[in-house]
Amino acid sequence: MANLKEIRNRIASVGSTMQITSAMKMVSAAKLKRAQDAVTKLRPYAGKLKEILGNLSAVADASENKLSQVNDSKSILIVAISSNRGLCGGFNNNIIKKVQHLIASDYQAFDVKVLCLGKKVKDVIKKTPNYFINDELAIVEDIFLDLTFERTGLIATQVMSLYEQQQFSKIVVVYNSFINAASQSIEVEQFLPLITPIPENNSNTVDYVFEPNKQELVSVLIPKSLKIQLFKALLDSNASEHGARMTAMHKATDNAKDLQKSLKLTYNKARQAAITNEILEIVGGAEALNG
Numbered sequence: 001m002a003n004l005k006e007i008r009n010r011i012a013s014v015g016s017t018m019q020i021t022s023a024m025k026m027v028s029a030a031k032l033k034r035a036q037d038a039v040t041k042l043r044p045y046a047g048k049l050k051e052i053l054g055n056l057s058a059v060a061d062a063s064e065n066k067l068s069q070v071n072d073s074k075s076i077l078i079v080a081i082s083s084n085r086g087l088c089g090g091f092n093n094n095i096i097k098k099v100q101h102l103i104a105s106d107y108q109a110f111d112v113k114v115l116c117l118g119k120k121v122k123d124v125i126k127k128t129p130n131y132f133i134n135d136e137l138a139i140v141e142d143i144f145l146d147l148t149f150e151r152t153g154l155i156a157t158q159v160m161s162l163y164e165q166q167q168f169s170k171i172v173v174v175y176n177s178f179i180n181a182a183s184q185s186i187e188v189e190q191f192l193p194l195i196t197p198i199p200e201n202n203s204n205t206v207d208y209v210f211e212p213n214k215q216e217l218v219s220v221l222i223p224k225s226l227k228i229q230l231f232k233a234l235l236d237s238n239a240s241e242h243g244a245r246m247t248a249m250h251k252a253t254d255n256a257k258d259l260q261k262s263l264k265l266t267y268n269k270a271r272q273a274a275i276t277n278e279i280l281e282i283v284g285g286a287e288a289l290n291g
Contacts (some may be wrong), residue, residue, distance in 0.1 A: 004274065007267040011260060018256035024087065025249035028242045032181060035239035039178055042235055046228050053225050056208065056218055066164045067222050068194045073169040075111040077133070078102060079159065079191065079230070080125070081175035081237040082118030084144055088245035091176060091184070092120040098174055098186050103131065113168070115159070117143055117234070147238060149231050156227040163192045175233045176240035182247050184240040191229065194222055 080099045082092045099121065103112050113133040116122035119142075126132045137158050140151045163171055171192040176184040210217055 004267065004270055007263060007270060011263045011267065014256050014260045014263060018253055018260065021249045021252040021256060025246055025253060028246035028249060032239065032242035032246055035235065035242050036178065039232065039235040039239045042228070042232050046232050049221070049225050049228055053218075053221055056214070056221065065194070065219060065222050067160060067192055067226070070193050071163075071166040071169050073166050075113060075168045076107050077113050077115060077159070077162065077168045077171045078107075079115045079117065079171065079173045080121045081173065081233060082116070082121035083237070083241040084119040084142065086120065087248060088241055089248040091241055091244040092118075094186055095121055095174060095176065096124050098188070099125070102172075102174070102188070110169075115139070117155070118237075143234065144238060147234060149227070152231040152234055153227045156230045157223075159191070159230075160223060160226060168192075173230065173233050175237045176244075178236045178239040178243065181243040184244060187233075187236075189229070189233065191226065194226065 078099055080095055082095045086092065095118075099114060103114075112131060114121075114125045114131045115133050115137070116125050122134065126134070139155050139158060143151060143155070159171060162168055170190065173187075173189045173191050175187055175189075177187040179185060
């Protein structure tokens with residue numbers, strides 16, 4: 001059985017770890033509230049913009065826009081969104097595994113490039129230089145340090161430019177969609193070419209008055225819709241990260257408590273055994289003197 005000093009040191013160490021994980025859980029909970037509010041507020045706007053674009057596509061020829069046209073390029077771009085930090089369970093590993101699966105199976109016949117938004121996925125993908133594309137773009141680094149629509153728009157604009165130059169035939173976004181604090185789902189959304197949803201019942205199509213004209217309005221709405229789509233994906237990933245980290249730290253705190261209880265029980269048993277041995281030695285010594 002381990003000596004008492006060693007057990008006391010382990011109890012103190014586990015206690016310190018429990019304080020850290022508990023503090024990280026509270027910090028993530030506070031950040032999660034803000035991130036969750038941001039993504040829930042954006043979702044209705046993004047949905048309404050998508051609906052308007054769908055209605056417009058029924059009365060205007062959106063296919064004339066380059067972002068809606070299909071090209072013959074044999075390359076595919078994957079925009080992979082992860083976090084900059086770890087300690088959030090399988091949050092980042094799920095994204096990395098999904099990207100690797102897409103490369104190895106779904107897009108095996110294509111020349112695949114990966115644009116990494118987040119340090120964790122970047123650290124893995126850059127080990128395979130023929131997939132890594134970050135160095136070829138003047139994108140905003142550390143996007144999650146200041147996650148705004150303006151900074152996201154810079155990235156979306158460069159990605160759209162690559163598609164307009166026909167460097168890629170398809171661009172998809174892989175990210176964690178926020179469901180609640182305890183669960184997230186991996187989403188693979190087609191970013192380009194743009195899929196404009198057409199209402200099932202054309203009789204309900206809204207009769208718009210166009211100013212200045214249909215084509216110009218569509219040319220403005222399509223890039224804005226794409227920027228909103230990427231911004232929503234980043235907000236979803238940000239909220240999912242804090243939810244995953246809060247859940248992971250909650251489990252770590254509970255495990256630390258269980259381990260601390262087990263160590264204290266072991267310590268008490270060892271202490272009791274030591275006391276019993278001392279009593280036996282005293283009794284044995286007394287009997288030897290009497291003999």
